[in-house]
Amino acid sequence: FEKQGIKILTSATVKKAEKSRDSVKVTVEIAGRAQVFEVEKVISAVGIVGNVEDLGLENTKVKVERTHIVVDGFGRTGEPGVYAIGDVAGPPWLAHKASHEGVVCVEAIAGKNPHAFETGNIPGCTYARPQVASVGLTEQKAKEAGREVRVGRFPFIGNGKAIAMGEPEGLIKTIFDAKTGALLGAHMIGAEVTEMIQGFVIARQLETTEAELMATVFPHPTVSEAMHESVLDAYGQVIHF
Template sequence: MADHNTSPEFDVVVIGGGPGGYVAALRAAQLQLRTALVERENLGGICLNWGCIPTKALLHTADTLRRIRHAEALGIRVGPPQVDFTQVMGRSRQVSQRLNRGVTHLLRKAGVTVLMGSAELAGKGRVEVTDTQGTKQSLKAKNTIIATGARARELPMLPFDGKRVWGYREALSAKEVPQTLAVIGAGAIGMEFASFYASLGAKVTVIEAAARVLPASDEEVSAFVQQAMAKEGIRFMTEARLVAAQVGSAGVALSVEQGADRHQIDAECVLVAVGLVGNVQGLGLEKTRVAVDRGCIQAGDWGQTAEPGVYAIGDVAGAPMLAHKASHEGIECVEYIAGQRSGRQPQALIPACVYSHPQSASVGQTEAQARAAGTKVRVGKFPLEGNGKAIAIDEAQGFIKTVFDDVTGQLLGAHLVGPEATELIHGFTLAGTLEATEAELMETVFPHPTLSESMHEAVLAAYGRAIHI
């Protein structure tokens, strides 16, 4: 190990090169802070390499395949499409590799010192880095940001084996489409992979312990998504509990309780998508005052932990575990370190997106949450079958829902399901950030013909003024 007196010194050392960590490092470099970033595997983190980005590449393939299959309705006659699964997966990896190189270039251009290896807090403002050859180096860090992300939560009875029992990594690197696939968990990850593999011909069963799929979503959105995906041939079992599992050479036998009934589900492969747990091991936290609760680091305003000079952002700091939330927190944390922010950290509106077919997206409170808080609300809902663009592109299934405070006109929440929902939600996120009321949203002119007009109509509908329904 290098002598502490000659250890390189940094204003900020970031541990973890995912969308929280590398963005924090880039912002720190912009602010002329001497910055080091330590990453043990791949720059870009899980999101870029094994999560958000490669799954969207796969889902784009699924969407294209779906359009080809329905092309005759548009007057285009084509033969049955053939899928080269190896090439599908290969392209997904190529997309990730291209973006990985992009992140590497950005960090180099910004002057960030990148160290590949594992980092551990070593006390007194020091971070110890061990590279892949076992060589140790000590860094002096005035401030340390922990951005180590999260990993898939395993089930004790179904540990990942890389063959029959998958996490998201195995689902992204499969060699062939399984004939049957069971998905445990109907959150965003489970629903996206269910959608992808079903589109490629797998017989998919989704098992969810909660009363509905996408349990964090608005109830009407959840019901619509389940109904639409069931029409695609996906079987759903809600309020279902996995009680036993037997992994064999040819597949997995699952025993599932649903009410008073017990079912056996036989599947060639099982994808376990029951949430994430923070990567807090091996960081030397036990030598500090940093507190860990249920697998996540406890962090307050600006990512501050109980250990002075140590911060935590992104997934490792708890829900919502979303890449864009991590990036946002990383920037705010660094700006606080640089003295550009002070006081209480403002609460940011964080949109959530699910890229299955149909897409869904939301921001703010659901109708049920607003009512449970005792708020008198106005709710607007506009079906896409009333939207000219949606009809023209033959994707008129879905709706947009808005929730307003009846007294103040504040936009409390917005919930979208249907084509390009994930691209449209930012409009409501921006409106909420600007503290727009129904008055400003009603006066906003939306271009025609676009799907976004339905956003306007959903606002108008909350006040009995919708034009096209």
């Protein structure tokens, strides 16, 4: 993104924006210091709030926290017969989350005893160029949870298919529990990673460990081989880099 001319500021707070006829001056505070940027346009994307007003929830047992309706793993609220799914039921605010949540909810209503819906294995996908995709915990979150981790990384420049496609920029990172080998999280940036992330989603859903992933045969030549190499790297067995 930086090579494309994008400047990324983290841990930053927008203090004010002053609009003129042709530009906007934005004051941003970073680490206690104020910086002023003059730009053509400002786009604000600050998250989502639930559309829970005027639904008649006030006199019910439906609980609302931070504008979102509280539900269990089957979409049930505190009010019998009232269910909620999708964005109004909280993060992650993704279409595939809402769709699967709806299936689980309706199957529970129909008495089919589905598995309770969990958010830990929902993939996040950003359809930028390059694409970004992830599932599970970040390395930092895993450490904050007290987990001892093993981390593997593999760059696209080491993958023959990525080079042949003219897409050598990218990275796959995997995080494992050092004691159990459980796959805690996977993070990707690069060409078609929003397609490939599903491999790690399935792995987490099946509670796969590093042993199964290391023994899995990945087709050649494919970009997905970088997924295998990232797992191998976490255990000091990377082959092609």
